[in-house]
Amino acid sequence: xxxxxxxxxxxxxxxxxxxxxxxxxxxxxxxxxxxxxxxxxxxxxxxxxxxxxxxxxxxxxxxxxxxxxxxxxxxxxxxxxxxxxxxxxxxxxxxxxxxxxxxxxxxxxxxxxxxxxxxxxxxxxxxxxxxxxxxxxxxxxxxxxxxxxxxxxxxxxxx
Amino acid sequence: xxxxxxxxxxxxxxxxxxxxxxxxxxxxxxxxxxxxxxxxxxxxxxxxxxxxxxxxxxxxxxxxxxxxxxxxxxxxxxxxxxxxxxxxxxxxxxxxxxxxxxxxxx
Numbered sequence: 633x634x635x636x637x638x639x640x641x642x643x644x645x646x647x648x649x650x651x652x653x654x655x656x657x658x659x660x661x662x663x664x665x666x667x668x669x670x671x672x673x674x675x676x677x678x679x680x681x682x683x684x685x686x687x688x689x690x691x692x693x694x695x696x697x698x699x700x701x702x703x704x705x706x707x708x709x710x711x712x713x714x715x716x717x718x719x720x721x722x723x724x725x726x727x728x729x730x731x732x733x734x735x736x737x738x739x740x741x742x743x744x745x746x747x748x749x750x751x752x753x754x755x756x757x758x759x760x761x762x763x764x765x766x767x768x769x770x771x772x773x774x775x776x777x778x779x780x781x782x783x784x785x786x787x788x789x790x791x
Numbered sequence: 792x793x794x795x796x797x798x799x800x801x802x803x804x805x806x807x808x809x810x811x812x813x814x815x816x817x818x819x820x821x822x823x824x825x826x827x828x829x830x831x832x833x834x835x836x837x838x839x840x841x842x843x844x845x846x847x848x849x850x851x852x853x854x855x856x857x858x859x860x861x862x863x864x865x866x867x868x869x870x871x872x873x874x875x876x877x878x879x880x881x882x883x884x885x886x887x888x889x890x891x892x893x894x895x896x897x
Contacts, residue, residue, distance in 0.1 A: 727857060
């Protein structure tokens with residue numbers, strides 16, 4: 633399947649380049665704008681700094697097999713009492729192969745009662761998604777999930 | 792001219808936790824896709840979604856182009872007192888939409 637994805641991406645890129653007129657801005661093929669696992673790691677470091685990230689407390693729900701990458705439901709829930717003394721301050725979600733590593737950052741507080749955030753995201757390829765929760769005490773907890781995408785977002789022609 | 796769909800309970804018990812779901816019509820154009828003429832379509836996304844309860848901010852979300860078109864967000868809130876939940880979306884090209892829902896707390 634990887635092979636087929638590469639071919640599609642290549643075709644999309646070629647079409648983009650061919651369409652650009654001479655002297656206009658150079659249009660890069662879609663593939664070259666992808667984030668990488670390294671870019672994701674860098675983006676995560678930017679958020680957490682040198683604090684160690686621990687596995688657990690966070691659960692990341694999204695379908696393991698996605699037919700259409702344009703809308704993928706995602707729910708992040710974090711175990712927390714959500715009291716004034718101990719609550720989840722922020723939830724960050726990252727991906728490794730979309731054009732940019734960041735997906736969203738949600739800021740919460742004790743007034744939320746439950747540290748649960750749901751949304752729908754786009755996935756440009758089969759990849760790993762990482763959710764990181766920041767507690768009021770400055771700790772970081774994480775969860776990761778692998779998703780297989782059959783039809784990627786972004787590749788279809790806009791109309 | 793934006794269409795917004797908000798799902799929140801009309802009434803809630805004091806101190807209970809309620810779920811608020813919000814959906815807004817928006818293309819969330821990533822800025823990475825070529826259009827029919829081969830040129831990249833400029834980015835047009837919602838960058839931020841915030842929620843307030845009687846004016847106090849309770850939830851905030853920074854979005855990226857990786858959020859699906861017609862962004863949907865669900866979150867929870869403690870029903871502390873009767874009042875208005877204010878939702879606000881802001882984004883590229885001066886996009887600002889506000890919506891309010893009333894929740895009665897008993």
